[in-house]
Amino acid sequence: MPQPAHANDFDFAASGRRVFAVEADGLAAVAGRIDGAFSAACRAILASRGRVVCCGMGKSGHVARKIAATLASTGTPAFYVHPGEAAHGDLGMVTDADIVLALSYSGESDEVLLLLPALKRQGNPVIAMTGRPASTLAREADIHLDVSVPSEACPLALAPTSSTTASLAMGDALAVALLEARGFTADDFARSHPAGALGRRLLLHxxxxxxxxxxxxxxxxxxxxxxxxxxxxxxxxxxxxxxxxxxxxxxxxxxxxxxxxxxxxxxxxxxxxxxxxxxxxxxxxxxxxxxxxxxxxxxxxxxxxxxxxxxxxxxxxxxxxxxxxxxxxx
CATH class of the missing domain: 3.10.580.10 (CBS-domain)
Incomplete structure (x- = not known):
């Protein structure tokens, strides 16, 4: 792709700083909505006898994978399932003891919505993480976490940027709150990271x-x-x-x-x-x-x-x- 004529004069640093500022505003907005719904989500996960099944499509899917990995490494058993694959057999990995964390910023992802009837029929509680409280996924979920941001950092408002950052932060907030509630320790963390540097440092006598x-x-x-x-x-x-x-x-x-x-x-x-x-x-x-x-x-x-x-x-x-x-x- 040819470079635009003004590329040599473009202020890349200013553009980068603007992204940080926009995303910081988004995080502040979401942090202000950490409320009863967040506490309810934490209590539901703690009460669950199974695992947290994270799912999402596209960029939300990438965020869901990271949240699942963070939860699993901090004392909350979790895994990611692709909504499209779940609709074609992988839903069998989800047991009736599991709780589902479904991510869709629009709250209208067809692949995620398609799973809801089967999950409800099996009795799985659903925690939704969306940017639209009035969306189908938000309404149908048992608990809704609002991660809406004032604007995306993308100047075209097309590429998920601030919204994915906010979703990641909400996932981290869940993981850390659950970690603290469980009394999870550095030794516990090392046991799930035996091949890592921290595992060696904490487990080797x-x-x-x-x-x-x-x-x-x-x-x-x-x-x-x-x-x-x-x-x-x-x-x-x-x-x-x-x-x-x-x-x-x-x-x-x-x-x-x-x-x-x-x-x-x-x-x-x-x-x-x-x-x-x-x-x-x-x-x-x-x-x-x-x-x-x-x-x-x-x-x-x-x-x-x-x-x-x-x-x-x-x-x-x-x-x-x-x-x-x-x-x-x-």
Whole structure:
């Protein structure tokens, strides 16, 4: 398509700002109508024994898909069904326990209206989200959410812009209100996002990433520095714990301590006992802590490794920054 003659002189930034202003006005108008109908919709969804079935055609369909995804990830079981496909068999996915959230800004989408008799016959409550309270869908629904906006951001008033933004915001408002009412937590969110970064951060514990048993580098306080180095090299964690006969932590010796020892003319690698050069109060972490807590501890104190101890200060594990990187915690 050829560019118009004035394209080089067009103020794109002003046009973009105007869109934001128009859509902000639309959101403000819809926010002012969050009332008893909104509360009724939330109560109906909470009382439902089934899922929220979201449907809509065209741009409303895209919005309905996003609302379904947001609801499902925040504790409200939901899915999207295409109205056209529903009329040709997919309506079988909707059980009599489900509640339907139908989107149509005009409130007159034929494909959505065609489903109403079957839904009513099955006893499904219908929540409508439209921009026309007098429309067929608004009148036939059990609950109507008015998402009408003063104007579209499209200067031709043709492309759904402000109206779709308002519908998305209304869907978000439903999801968040339901989330808060259910007492949904960050842990709950992580369980529905196990492959995501948040899921890893909230579900992965120290025991999932630490080295344990014979893989933990440990020496006694009478070991020489060179014996500690052999243990560090064998276990490849860049450190070794110094423990008593009951595996209780006495200290820590790291690669950094080795560099300092080499600079100290009084340290004989074969003759100096490790307890003379170890760090006596090292940072540690509990085995039942989250892996992300280890990452935060390392970052805060600028260290690359941690010993894992139990309630009696026995060394039960060890990990370093590379373990957290492999687990994609950091």
């Amino acid at each position: 120290i025991t999932d990433v630490m080295h344990a048993g014979d893989d933990v580098p440990k020496v006694g306080p009478d070991a020489s520095v060179s014996e500690a180095l052999v243990e560090m090299s064998r276990k490849r964690l860049g450190m070794t714990a110094v423990v008593d006969a009951d595996d209780r932590l006495l200290g820590l010796y790291t690669d950094g301590d080795l560099r300092r020892s080499l600079d100290d003319e009084h340290v004989d690698l074969r003759g100096t006992r490790i307890e003379a050069v170890m760090t006596r109060a090292p940072r540690t972490i509990d085995a039942d802590a989250l892996a992300v807590e280890a990452a935060q501890l390392m970052e805060t104190h600028k260290i690359n490794a941690l010993l894992v101890v139990d309630g009696e200060r026995r060394v039960v594990g060890a990990l370093n920054i590379h373990d957290l990187l492999r687990a994609r915690v950091v």
